[in-house]
Amino acid sequence: xxETGRRQVNRSLVKQLRALVGKENVLDADEDLLLYxxxxxxxxxxxxxxxxxxxxxxxxxxxxxxxxxxxGLPLVARGAGTGLTGGARPLRGGLVLSTQRLNRVITIDxxxxxxxxxxxxxxxxxxxxxxxxxxxxPPDPQSRATCTIGGNLAENAGGPRxxxxxxxxxxxxxxxxxxxxxxxxxxxxRTVKSVAGYDLLSLLVxxxxxxxxxxxxxxxxxxxxxxxxxxxxxxxELEPAARAVVEVMRAGILPSAVEFMDGAALRCVEQYExxxxxxxxxxLLIVEVDGGPAQVAEDAAAVDRVLRRAGAVEVRLARDxxxxxxxWRARRSAGPALARIAPLKVNEDIVVPLSQxxxxxxxxxxxxxxxxxxxxxxxxxxxxxxxxxxxxxxxxPEEVTRVEEAxxxxxxxxxxxxxxxxxxxxxxxxxxxxxxxxxxxxxMDVMRRxxxxxxxxxxxxxxxxxxxTENDARAEDE
Numbered sequence: 001x002x003e004t005g006r007r008q009v010n011r012s013l014v015k016q017l018r019a020l021v022g023k024e025n026v027l028d029a030d031e032d033l034l035l036y037x038x039x040x041x042x043x044x045x046x047x048x049x050x051x052x053x054x055x056x057x058x059x060x061x062x063x064x065x066x067x068x069x070x071x072g073l074p075l076v077a078r079g080a081g082t083g084l085t086g087g088a089r090p091l092r093g094g095l096v097l098s099t100q101r102l103n104r105v106i107t108i109d110x111x112x113x114x115x116x117x118x119x120x121x122x123x124x125x126x127x128x129x130x131x132x133x134x135x136x137x138p139p140d141p142q143s144r145a146t147c148t149i150g151g152n153l154a155e156n157a158g159g160p161r162x163x164x165x166x167x168x169x170x171x172x173x174x175x176x177x178x179x180x181x182x183x184x185x186x187x188x189x190r191t192v193k194s195v196a197g198y199d200l201l202s203l204l205v206x207x208x209x210x211x212x213x214x215x216x217x218x219x220x221x222x223x224x225x226x227x228x229x230x231x232x233x234x235x236x237e238l239e240p241a242a243r244a245v246v247e248v249m250r251a252g253i254l255p256s257a258v259e260f261m262d263g264a265a266l267r268c269v270e271q272y273e274x275x276x277x278x279x280x281x282x283x284l285l286i287v288e289v290d291g292g293p294a295q296v297a298e299d300a301a302a303v304d305r306v307l308r309r310a311g312a313v314e315v316r317l318a319r320d321x322x323x324x325x326x327x328w329r330a331r332r333s334a335g336p337a338l339a340r341i342a343p344l345k346v347n348e349d350i351v352v353p354l355s356q357x358x359x360x361x362x363x364x365x366x367x368x369x370x371x372x373x374x375x376x377x378x379x380x381x382x383x384x385x386x387x388x389x390x391x392x393x394x395x396x397p398e399e400v401t402r403v404e405e406a407x408x409x410x411x412x413x414x415x416x417x418x419x420x421x422x423x424x425x426x427x428x429x430x431x432x433x434x435x436x437x438x439x440x441x442x443x444m445d446v447m448r449r450x451x452x453x454x455x456x457x458x459x460x461x462x463x464x465x466x467x468x469t470e471n472d473a474r475a476e477d478e
Contacts, residue, residue: 009050009095013071017053020063025101027052036096039081039088040143042345043394044429046089049076049096056101058176058184058215065213066182068095068459075459077213079119079151082143084347085428087155087208091463097213099150105129106216113221114173114190119150119214123157126219136224138165141424142335150214156206158424160257160288160331163382165222167424169205176216177204180455190218203450208426209461211454225290228256229300230324233285233307234278234314238262238365241283242358244310245381248287249354251306253299258382259286262361265334265376265389272337275330278314285312285381286327334378335387342374342391346403348431350410351385352419363413364388371406373399385423411437427465435467 009028018026027033028051037048055061068075074094081088090096103120110133117126123144127137140159141147147157153175158167165171174188188194188201204212235241245258261269263282270279277284285307289299300317307315318324339345352360361377368375368390379386388410390403411421415437421427427435436444448466452458 009073009093010071013067013073014051016067017051017064020067021053021055021060025054025056027054036078036081036098037090039078039083039086041084041086041089041428041430042339042347044086044089045091047091047093049090050093052096052098054098054101058102058178061097061099061102061213061215062178062182062184064095064097065178065180069181069457072457073459074462076461077150077154077209079148079154080122080143080146082147082151083155083428084349084425085422085430087426087428087461087464088151089429091429094459099148099213099215102150102215103148108133108135108221110135112190113223115219115221117149117217117219119148119153119217121149123147123149123152130221131224134224136222137171137219138162138222139168139171142332149217149219153205153214153217154207154209155424155426158380158385160259160380160382162385162424163258163380164254164256164290169202171220172201172205172217173220174218175201175204175214177212177214179212180457180460184215188218192220206426208428208464210451210464211460225256225296227293227296228288228290228324229296230318230327231285231287231300231303231307232314232316232318232327233287233312234281234316235283235285235311236281236313237311238283239358239362240311241285242361242381244285244307244312245357246354247310248303248306249382251302253289253302253306255287255299255303255382256290257286257288257380259331259379260284260381260386261286261331261334261378262365262376264374265338265378266330268337268341268376269330269333272340273329273333275326275333277330281313286331288324331378334376335389338376338389338391341376342393344392344394344400344403346390346392346407347425348388348390348407348410348421349379349385349423349425350388350414350419350421351383351423352414352417354384356417356419357381357384357386360384360386360414360417360419364410367406367409367413371402371409373403373406375406380423383423384419408434429464432465432467435465
């Protein structure tokens with residue numbers, strides 16, 4: 001029998017669940033439970049749930065949540081399991097509620113520039129559908145080919161285009177949500193503006209499944225930009241590349257993306273999936289501008305001048321869409337490529353104020369040298385969001401310890417620079433011990449009180465976000 005949570009789901013409850021959603025939509029075979037016991041987080045505990053429920057509509061979701069609340073049973077809502085901080089992992093057994101059957105694009109409203117979708121819709125599939133109509137849904141997380149809108153909402157996902165267009169929250173007008181005690185409610189409004197009461201919608205977006213389950217979302221769309229130019233800038237040193245990002249943003253240009261890769265990352269990409277990157281460089285930037293054709297051409301020329309003045313040894317303008325796609329393929333290959341270097345890759349998504357970007361990248365490299373750890377940096381430099389990857393061999397405990405110490409020191413550095421320990425991955429379990437570095441005790445108390453008020457039984461994704469207390473530890477042991 002597969003090891004699951006600390007108690008078994010009552011068989012009568014399983015019967016109730018099957019009566020609600022259909023026998024075939026409640027999974028409890030060992031192999032199914034194992035599959036839903038982990039997400040894309042590279043390390044950490046794997047505890048299988050005791051049952052997996054696949055509801056087919058919002059009313060079924062509400063009924064499942066209500067049953068879990070009445071039974072005091074832990075419940076983890078799950079999209080595609082692409083998260084990197086343990087948010088979709090069931091820590092205490094209980095139920096996993098998968099939204100994979102809620103996968104319809106309900107409406108694409110071309111007149112009002114809106115899409116109404118269910119949470120199981122894959123992000124890239126929505127983008128393709130709206131772009132076929134000349135519209136644009138900007139959020140583009142790295143996992144967009146597999147991640148779902150529900151997961152994006154839970155984590156407030158970003159991506160390269162967040163620089164110009166904002167993160168997921170920016171594009172959510174309204175949502176249908178099941179609250180922890182089973183109430184099915186609508187939040188927000190299908191209007192561009194609404195200030196009627198507290199903004200509970202923004203509270204739920206980014207709450208990592210601890211305050212409710214999304215069953216539908218009304219998303220704001222934009223007209224598809226008619227033109228786009230992509231530039232590659234090569235630097236012989238790391239710090240000038242970081243300073244060039246600041247100079248581009250100060251030049252009065254708002255690119256749709258400014259992506260950064262250090263020498264370690266780009267050389268790994270070239271070995272993994274050759275794209276013609278200059279493997280002798282110490283850093284490179286990929287800068288994208290979009291908009292009307294004349295303005296885009298003017299902006300691209302201006303970016304070229306700024307990058308050269310900032311110290312780029314080479315600047316290339318992609319000659320066509322295919323060449324631009326190759327550059328973006330290289331950037332999106334960075335994560336998978338680095339995973340080949342070492343069995344354990346710790347990817348931390350820190351953010352600093354733009355002016356502190358040079359100090360951040362040099363400080364992180366100094367930490368990697370101090371702890372003799374392999375490290376590569378890439379990410380969304382235009383908004384100060386870097387993905388710092390420390391790598392280790394799990395079979396060498398001393399190497400893992402050095403990485404853990406380097407990561408802790410990095411978080412301290414980031415917060416001292418006025419930054420944040422996470423820009424888009426969320427806190428989950430992997431960063432909960434560091435949340436107090438950034439969030440004052442009084443604010444943490446307010447957050448905990450909101451959680452207790454909405455979820456008095458503590459069933460929704462327990463053990464996530466907040467640093468564990470002595471009471472939490474005793475609860476785990478019971």
